Amino acid sequence: MSVSDLAQQxxxxxxxxxxxxxxxxxxxxxxxxxxxxxxxxIVGRERLALVSSFGTESAALLKVMADVDPAIPVIFLDTGWLFEETLAYRDRLIALLGLRDVRSIRPLDEALQREDADRELWFSDPDACCRFRKVEPLRRALALFDAWINGRKRFQGGLRAAIPVVEAEGLRLKFNPFANVTPAEIAAIYAQAKLPPHPLAASGFLSVGCMPCSSRAQPGEDARDSRWRGRSKTECGIHTVETS
Structure with missing residues (x-):
């Protein structure tokens, strides 16, 4: 990139x-x-996407979005390490909510072979594993869009405790419509719409991501405490690495 191009950016x-x-x-x-x-x-349907993990609280945001416009593109990052229950839940919610444009995005085959042929990177370098299984695929997927919607909430704590409702991410707008919601409000959405819970919620999973890095929550823990247990890592990177 030239100096003039950098200045323009x-x-x-x-x-x-x-x-x-x-x-x-x-x-x-x-x-x-x-x-x-x-x-x-503001952005238009063709340039706006919602990114969802189809995790334990995802149905609430997807329901609100579907009531507004079920044709808004939904990006789902299929890392290759997801629980079968999550994939089945994705398909169930697509049918239940009438979602019209869900795009399952996977890591590139060459990246899998180059970075993690033995499927052990999650243990030795979880940041690198997240980077090529989630951050890079999301960057590719979002290249088509000017803004994206996600489901982060302030009550989740950590880096999420002070998120705004709208923020900038490089050249892209990022909307956090659930920033202000409470657990009770999310429960109310589930109850009023009779949304099914994630299949693993009954087993004690408060937050579900990739199999090796998700665990059942212990008494008194927050949802994010059960991810990357025993490590200082609290985010996969899609919200801390610029995806523009």
């Missing part, structure tokens, strides 16, 4: 950052459906 990123700040001010106390409606109106 910095300038463009500043514009996106100011736009995100202004939108966050307007939508700071908006309901999840209002946030999604605003994102759809």
């Amino acid at each position: 910095i300038s463009d990123e500043d514009v996106v950052a100011k736009r995100a700040e202004a939108l966050d001010g307007v939508l700071h106390h908006a309901s999840p459906s209002e946030v999604i409606e605003s994102a759809l109106r």
Whole structure:
């Protein structure tokens, strides 16, 4: 990238950052459906995507989105290490909610062979494993979009405790419609819509990601405590590494 191109990108990123700040001010106390409606109106369906893990709380956000527009593209990162229960849950929710454009994105075959042919990288270097199984595939998938929606919540704690409703991520807007919701509000969405729980929720999983790095929660733990147990790692990287 030339100096002039870099300067232009910095300038463009500043514009996106100011736009995100202004939108966050307007939508700071908006309901999840209002946030999604605003994102759809501002960006347009063809340039907006929702990223979902189809995990233990995912059905609530997908339900709200489907009520707004079930044709908004949904990106699902199939890492190759997911529980069979998660894949079955994905298919069930697609049918139940009438989702029209769910895109299952996988790591490139050459990356799998180069980086993790023995499927042991999750143990020796979980950050590298997440990088090529999740961060890089998401970067490829989001190249088609100007903004994306995700399901992070402040009550999850850690790096998520102070997330805004709208933020900038390089040249892309990032909408967090569930930033302000409470566990009780999520439970209410499940109850009112009669949404099925993730199949592993009954077994004590509060948060479900890849098989090697997900575990049952212990009494008193938060959902994120059961991910990457015994390590300082708390995020897979898709929310901490710029995906523009």
